[in-house]
Amino acid sequence: MYLFDDVPINFTPQPGPGAPLWQGRTNDSEELKDVAAAVHLAGGRIAALWGSDCRAEGKGFRIDCVFGLNEGHVCVRLDLPEDAPAYPDLSGIFPAANRMQRATRDLVGIATTGGPNGGDVRPWLRHGAWPADWYPLRHDAGNHDGFSNEPSDYDFVPMGGEGAHEIPVGPIHAGIIEPGHFRFSVIGERVLRLEQRLGYQHKGIEQRAIGADIVTGAKLVGRVSGDSTCAFAWAYAAAVEAACAIEPSPRALALRAVMLERERVANHLGDLAMLGNDAALSFGLSQFFRLKEDWVRLSAEFFGHRFMMDRIVPGGVAIDLDARALAAIVAQCEAIDREVGELRAIYDEHAGLQDRYLTTGIIDTALARELSLTGMAARATGMILDGRVYRQGYTPPAPYAELGVRPATDERGDVAARAAVRFDEVFESLRLLRLLAAGMPAGETRREVAPVAGGNGVGVIEGWRGEVVVGVRLDAAGRLARMHPHDPSWQAWPALEHAVLKDIVPDFPLINKSFNLSYAGQDI
């Protein structure tokens, strides 16, 4: 089917119960750019971009680009020649493409052409641990660990003028937190510019996945970002199932949703704790951390793991819940619902807390769209963008279609809005968990997955942070030829750079925490 009036590309819907997705192939670079422009015109966003080396299969290189539209997602593929592979810079259309393109150059050696100011050619994930003319995702790269590690300089954009100075922060931050580098340009305390340098957590997950069997792939993808292990495992399973043309049972899908919503609640409780703490309300830290501990202990009891790692697998789930477990989950939802309700009243009426939250770290809807922002942070700018929610022209994937998920939004775009959306999403997830428990379908939990040689699939899941996308391609032996996990933090990190402008440096920790982005998920 043709999705865009002016772009003559025939898109094929991906079969299966996953989120609506169409696959298409562009004939040349210009067409890829045309699709990007058409998506932008339709109010869409870039959701992921990755490159592959297909020379071992007698082909050239290839770029896959996933765009988000109102109706669902499109995955557009562009085949590139063996020699000097290049594709057009999309960052002029979607600024969020910048870092994805730089990572693609670092890892696969596929360059971009054109682009604003001749394109941003600074490395992104390569900090000097491997040479500039060696690419880890090329089929002939080998598993080198013998390169000399020579940390390289990075060209931060300088800010000049009288009184302007820089504050470098990281990679090791003051706290129990992942590493990354923030370069603040300030006058007095006011932030003029924030530039991030990430990639410190890069551990070559994509190279590790090449040649792995699909079960090992699930273990890798479940450790892209530990706080989103269920979202990644589900997106990966959906991609593998699409590639192998199998459908998980209704019971397996419902159990996956139970885990995904439990993951959402666990993270939101933790974030609400930290949002209290970072505004000097340690009462909030203690209370929400207590609730989170109760929550993950129940996960340990019934799912065998506090964060439910490795419980979502291709073909279904690796656990099952009996009536006693479902009853315990429902009882806990009721208790947490009551307690969070009380705590919300306390947060809302606490003048000191609200003073720190209101008008701090604002992102407006237009900027959120421009930066292809998704998830909780996008909904806190007033957007109703949630893969679990019906909207005109879009039907959410099973089992969410039957649950009637109510979206949480808040138009203020500040820290207060991101806290409010978290509260609303906790209540909604608690409601969904009770619905899921009450209507749990009977049947098997796991179906055999027979890998299909050359199979290809993309999975999209609305994780607690936003849209998680995983692309999978199988080789002739049914093993992973390529697996690309995409965390929504890719688009949200640049949004954080904008959110701190006009605020003061001491507000940064609070603003940062209100997004709580993944370093590991972006650095892969």
Added chain:
Amino acid sequence: MIHLLKRILRTGIVSEAPPPPGEMQREMDRLQDEVLKILGRALTIREVDAGSCNACELEIHALNNPYYNIEGRSIKFVASPRHADMLLVTGPVTKNMENALKIAYDCTPDPKLVVAVGDCGCGCGEIGALFGPNYATCGAVENVIPVDVRVPGCPPAPLALMQGILAAIKTR
């Protein structure tokens, strides 16, 4: 404010205090005694995430929740390695963090204890092997800096972390 005070009163102290003197409670008491006996003061820890997926960090965070209440037991997380007795390091150590980890280690004064956390940080088990050395990582923490104690797990539960911290103190 009245709601807040009411909430505090109603919640009471949830820190898992006796009774019952379960395994966890005994472990925590023993930990506090050992810290005071060996160091004669509080133990300070600098946590360094040198490449984890952040699941280990979630469990280290949990040590600060009221159930485990690690600060109430003479153990404090500090911001600078210069203020730390111990580095609690998660991995696998990425090449991009190798240098920063070495600098943090050099900055840490004696007793300079190092606890490697998680299967990746310890280089053990199936997950440790899956995240072994490659072009982007050095693998286990001990491949980069000397390690006193290993706490395996993916991720290790808070109680295992407490036991690891205790074991490291006892090496001195």
